[in-house]
Every structure is written in C-alpha cells, then in structure tokens.
Amino acid sequence: MTTKSAKYLFIYGSLFFFIIFLGLTYDTMKKVDERTPPITDKIDAGKKVWHKYDCIGCHTILGNGSYFAPDMTKVIERKPKAYLKKFLMDPKSVKANATMPKLGISSEEAESLIAFLEWISKVDTNGWPPKPLLASVVGAGIKTLTEGQKVFQSQGCINCHIINGVGGTSGPELTMIGAKRDKNWLYEFIKNPSSKNPNSAMPAFDNLKEEELNQLVEYLSSLK
Numbered sequence: 001m002t003t004k005s006a007k008y009l010f011i012y013g014s015l016f017f018f019i020i021f022l023g024l025t026y027d028t029m030k031k032v033d034e035r036t037p038p039i040t041d042k043i044d045a046g047k048k049v050w051h052k053y054d055c056i057g058c059h060t061i062l063g064n065g066s067y068f069a070p071d072m073t074k075v076i077e078r079k080p081k082a083y084l085k086k087f088l089m090d091p092k093s094v095k096a097n098a099t100m101p102k103l104g105i106s107s108e109e110a111e112s113l114i115a116f117l118e119w120i121s122k123v124d125t126n127g128w129p130p131k132p133l134l135a136s137v138v139g140a141g142i143k144t145l146t147e148g149q150k151v152f153q154s155q156g157c158i159n160c161h162i163i164n165g166v167g168g169t170s171g172p173e174l175t176m177i178g179a180k181r182d183k184n185w186l187y188e189f190i191k192n193p194s195s196k197n198p199n200s201a202m203p204a205f206d207n208l209k210e211e212e213l214n215q216l217v218e219y220l221s222s223l224k
Contacts, residue, residue: 036123036124037119037122037123039119040115042111042112042115043112043115043116043119045112045115045116046112046113046114046115046116046117046119047116048112049105049109049112049113049116050113050116052109053103053105055072055113058100059071059072060072060073061073061117061120062120062123062125063128069099069100071129072117072120073120073121073125073128073129074121074129075117075121076114076117076118076120076121077121077156078156078159078168079159079160079170080156080202080203081114081118081203082201082202082203083160083170083201083202083203084110084114084117085107085110085111085114086201087100087201088103088105088109088110088113088114089102089105089106089107089110090102093199093201094170094201095169095170146215146218146219147215147219148215148216148217148218148219148220148222149219150215151208151212151215151216151219152216152219152220155205155208155216157174160202161173161174162174162175163175163223170201171202174220174223175223176223176224177220177221177223178220178221178222178223178224179223179224181220181221182221183217183218183221186217186220186221187213187214187217190205190208190213190216190217191204191205191206191208191213192204192206
C-alpha cells in the first residue's frame with residue numbers, strides 16, 4: 001500500500017466512522033426523550049428541594065450519589081406517598097430508629113420532592129436497580145396463595161412489613177399480628193389507620209373493596 005492510499009484510507013475511514021457515530025448519537029438522544037416522562041414545574045421544584053437538602057449526599061438516584069442510605073430511584077413503587085411525606089418532614093416520628101435527621105422540610109417541599117421522585121421512578125432504566133433479593137422469595141414454596149395473601153402482595157404491604165423474616169422494616173412486623181389484634185381492630189385500622197393511631201404513617205386503604213378488605217383481615221388474623 002502506498003503512502004497516498006494509506007492517507008485516503010485514513011481520511012475516508014475516519015469520516016465513515018464519524019458519520020456512524022453521529023447517527024448512533026442521534027438515535028440515542030431520540031430514545032432518551034422517548035424514555036423520559038415530561039417535566040412539570042412541580043417536578044422542577046422537587047429537584048431543587050433534592051439539591052437544597054443535599055439528599056444525594058446520602059442517597060442514590062439513577063446510579064448517582066452516595067450509599068449511606070437507600071437508593072431512591074424506585075422508592076415511589078415501594079412506599080406510599082402519604083408515608084413518604086410524613087417521613088420526609090419528621091423521620092423519627094414515623095420510625096423511631098431512623099438515622100435520617102429532621103431537616104426542616106416543609107409540607108410543600110415534601111410534596112414537590114415526592115413529585116420529583118415519582119418522575120424519577122417512571123424513567124425507563126432497563127430494570128435498574130434490581131429488586132431486593134428477598135422480594136423474589138415472597139410466596140416461594142407456596143403452591144396456592146389464599147385470597148388474603150394475594151391482596152397483601154398486590155397492595156405492596158410486604159414493602160413495609162415483615163412476615164416470617166421477609167419484607168420491609170418501615171412498619172411493624174406482622175408475623176404474629178393475629179395473636180395481638182382481633183379482626184375488628186385489623187379491619188378498622190387498615191381502612192383508616194389514624195382511627196387507631198393518630199400518628200400512624202400508614203395511609204388509609206379505603207380504596208379496597210369490602211371483599212378484599214375482609215380477605216386481607218382474614219389472612220392477617222391467621223398469623224399466630
């Protein structure tokens with residue numbers, strides 16, 4: 001190969017791969033727009049709250065941040081908004097052993113931050129972060145779930161409560177709840193937690209149908 005041929009090969013080869021690079025970049029940017037939900041003023045305000053209180057100094061979102069506290073990318077899928085609002089405003093009033101300090105977040109700021117986190121949760125992250133390992137064993141070994149267990153799972157109760165060593169720690173353990181509370185108490189508490197505990201961070205599950213509520217109560221009362 002002559003020097004002139006090598007020169008042309010380099011020039012045209014570089015130009016060819018540069019065009020491919022531009023095409024891939026354009027395609028990627030187009031897909032990013034499609035995979036990202038629209039941003040509202042509320043979401044923008046929430047992002048400012050996120051920076052104001054340096055949340056990224058302890059938490060991660062979309063792979064960025066610190067690992068002192070839980071990842072917040074999909075937190076909206078794991079915790080009810082009412083719980084998150086109370087926790088953000090006063091963590092220890094919701095969870096006595098919470099390590100997060102009371103930052104002075106106002107009600108409006110909490111709502112904006114939750115809107116921002118909800119937006120983050122809707123970004124298509126190709127399945128990242130993966131679900132906790134224990135989430136995959138919920139119901140494992142049980143061939144047939146009762147109707148109450150199905151309601152328990154569908155409402156995401158396992159994200160906040162532990163049963164037989166599996167679940168979240170935001171709420172009380174329920175392994176022996178049937179031996180501690182009767183059906184009437186459970187029914188009223190699930191439908192309206194504040195009727196039994198004014199400081200409860202658990203949201204009301206008044207969206208449940210009467211049949212579903214009774215099925216859930218029946219299941220919980222069997223945990224003895």
